[in-house]
Amino acid sequence: MNRGYTLIWRKLWANPLLCEPGRKFSRLEAWLHLTNVLETGTDNPDVGLSRGEFRVSVRRLAALRNWSPAAAFRFLRLLEENRMISRAKRSAEHPAEQEAERFIVCNYSTYNPERNTERNGERSAQRNTIKEGIKEVVNEVEKDTHSPARR
Numbered sequence: 773m774n775r776g777y778t779l780i781w782r783k784l785w786a787n788p789l790l791c792e793p794g795r796k797f798s799r800l801e802a803w804l805h806l807t808n809v810l811e812t813g814t815d816n817p818d819v820g821l822s823r824g825e826f827r828v829s830v831r832r833l834a835a836l837r838n839w840s841p842a843a844a845f846r847f848l849r850l851l852e853e854n855r856m857i858s859r860a861k862r863s864a865e866h867p868a869e870q871e872a873e874r875f876i877v878c879n880y881s882t883y884n885p886e887r888n889t890e891r892n893g894e895r896s897a898q899r900n901t902i903k904e905g906i907k908e909v910v911n912e913v914e915k916d917t918h919s920p921a922r923r
Contacts (some may be wrong), residue, residue: 775817785809797837801846805836807883823861829872848875863922 784793785805793888808825821827834844851857860874877883 780804780808780810794838796839799847802837803851805876806857807880821874823886824877824884825874826877827872827874831870 785808804824810828819827830841830845830848831885832840833839833848837844839847848857852859855878857877860876
C-alpha cells in the first residue's frame with residue numbers, strides 16, 4: 773500500500789465535478805496542489821524560478837484554498853518544519869511581508885521525476901515498430917479472409 777506512484781493529471785484541478793468552488797482544501801489537497809499546480813515542473817528563467825520552485829504570497833495561498841491567511845501561514849510553516857519545503861533567501865531589495873516569496877519543494881524530483889526524453893524516444897520507436905507489425909499481420913489476415921480462393 774505504501775509503495776509505487778499514482779500519476780495525477782494537472783487538469784484535475786480544473787474539473788468542475790471534482791473541484792467544488794468555495795470548499796476548503798484539506799492539507800493533502802493543498803500539498804498536491806502545491807506540487808502539481810503552483811509549480812509546473814519546468815525551469816522558467818523569465819520569472820526566475822527553477823524546477824521545483826514556486827512563488828506565492830500567504831494571501832494568494834489563502835485565497836486559492838479558501839483558508840484564512842493565518843491558516844495558510846501555519847501550513848507553510850508546518851511544511852518548512854517538516855522539511856517538505858524550504859524558503860529561498862529573501863533579497864534585501866524586497867522587504868515587504870505581503871510580497872510573494874519563493875519556496876523550494878524538497879525532493880521535488882521524487883514527486884515529479886524529469887522525463888527521460890532519450891528513454892521515451894526509444895519506447896516510442898519500439899511502440900511504433902510493434903504497431904507496424906500488428907498492422908501488417910491484420911492486413912494479411914484481411915487479405916486471406918477476403919480472397920476468392922478462401923471462399
